[in-house]
Amino acid sequence: METNESGFRLGLIGTGIVGALHIQAAQALPGVTVAAVCDIDADAAGRMAQEAGAVAYTSHEEMLAAEALDGVVITAPHALHAGMTLAAAAAGVHVLVEKPMATSVEDCTAMIDACEAAGVVLAVGHVVRFGALARRAEEVLRSGELGPVRAISQRRTSHYAKGSRPEWFFDPGLAGGGIVMNVGTHGLDRIQWLGGSSVQTVHAHTWSHGDLLIETDAMGFVGLTNGVKAIFQFTSAGLPYIDETVVQCERGALRWSAPEGLWVSRGGKETPLAAGAEEPVDAFAAQLADFTEACRSGRPPRVDGAYGRSVVAAVRAVYDSASSGQPESVAGDLLRSGR
Ligand SMILES: NC(=O)c1ccc[n+]([C@@H]2O[C@H](COP(=O)([O-])OP(=O)(O)OC[C@H]3O[C@@H](n4cnc5c(N)ncnc54)[C@H](O)[C@@H]3O)[C@@H](O)[C@H]2O)c1
CATH class of the missing domain: 3.30.360.10 (Dihydrodipicolinate Reductase; domain 2)
Known part of the structure; x- marks a missing residue:
């Protein structure tokens, strides 16, 4: 799956505590634009969209359909990671999903299979x-x-x-x-x-x-x-x-x-x-750089789905x-x- 030539268009699902760190990391990374953010809490989504200069959504399905994203970072509650990853894969969008990858091994396997079938990168946020x-x-x-x-x-x-x-x-x-x-x-x-x-x-x-x-x-x-x-x-x-x-x-x-x-x-x-x-944002920026490079080059991310599943x-x-x-x-x- 190719990425936009003009820059990597990133979306965020979940604008909570760790979502803010991913946004800071993205803003520090050349060639990455935070294009859209999504949260079921419309106020939280709106606030972060304003800070990031992005478009706000309250539905990740709508965001994925409307925004020609290259990649999405998923920072929603754990049990929602699998369904959101499947939706991103179906839209042809690369995924960086926060830890834990999912709450069951079966969900992890479904995520790996969906991303493989769609030809998109699946990276797991073991930022440590x-x-x-x-x-x-x-x-x-x-x-x-x-x-x-x-x-x-x-x-x-x-x-x-x-x-x-x-x-x-x-x-x-x-x-x-x-x-x-x-x-x-x-x-x-x-x-x-x-x-x-x-x-x-x-x-x-x-x-x-x-x-x-x-x-x-x-x-x-x-x-x-x-x-x-x-x-x-x-x-x-x-x-x-x-x-x-x-x-x-x-x-x-x-x-x-x-x-x-x-x-x-x-x-x-x-x-x-x-x-x-250390400043946590440095590790988040290095993680995002690894993810975007994997998406652009086709090489595997440092922490892939099979590893996330093993955890x-x-x-x-x-x-x-x-x-x-x-x-x-x-x-x-x-x-x-x-x-
Ligand atoms: N890597 C790290 O160091 C680190 C640190 C903290 C949290 N995390 C992980 O990050 C993820 C988020 O944790 P957090 O602390 O930011 O939680 P949080 O509650 O602050 O943020 C989660 C956000 O997801 C939103 N949300 C819930 N359902 C949604 C839906 N259907 N669609 C869109 N948004 C939805 C919530 O409204 C909330 O704003 C978890 O997986 C957590 O384990 C990782």
Whole structure:
């Protein structure tokens, strides 16, 4: 599917918190025009359209039919990602869909099939790996200086109480789950990406504060297809912001804390590689640049649909294990051997 020669015409579905970051990223990117935005909340759509110099819609179907878009960014509630992707594919429009790709593996497969059949790019917004710290962490691990990865621990806090985020995040039908489906997808992405293969087995426990219908806390043990082991803990309350990954390798370790920086350690001595938190918009701009380049050139995006599905499959395995009380496996055809 070719793109407009005069510039990449981008549309946005969902003008909420993260939609604003995608718009900022698009405005920083040469050759990209935010042509149209859509939200069922007409005021929100109108405000963002005005800021972006775009046309506002309250129906994504109408926007796709009217606007000759090259690509669309989908930042709506999780359970709506699949239907919106199918609509974009049917209109011949490339898709960058926010994480989690969808709420079920079956929906992910339908999205992959529809985009393949339409010849459009399907990229999934696992934005974490597009930041500067992530790129530096990847360089260190790929250089081999620390030896092979053996184990990973991932810890993340996220205040998960009513009022802390838009109401739909607490609706299992729209959100598909709680802290694991939402922020846990970033942690499971880090484990898969830095560990170098897919989550194959999971033994997890989840629980919920109060009378919420989604889980607010989770912990678990996972095995990747290449033998790397990982533990994760996603915690809802009582702690300051922690988002830390420790990658233990044969000859040392890498510690990556999103708010604090990146360190490498050998022989018990930790050396800083980078300090401080990053501006989120930089990673969003790098992600959008990768997406538009994939659309123009026909090469795959850095994070494709099969990868996005492997993260959703890992989340579903967490839920299956939490409900059965037993270790659970991800089906073989959903695994990815690479990064
Ligand atoms: N990559 C990241 O770091 C990151 C951060 C936050 C959120 N997210 C993801 O981004 C997505 C959106 O999250 P958010 O925090 O921006 O939520 P939000 O509630 O702020 O925004 C969602 C918007 O979608 C709109 N919407 C709902 N139904 C719609 C429909 N049928 N058509 C058009 N618009 C519709 C809502 O009115 C709302 O404005 C989710 O997938 C979330 O997990 C990613």
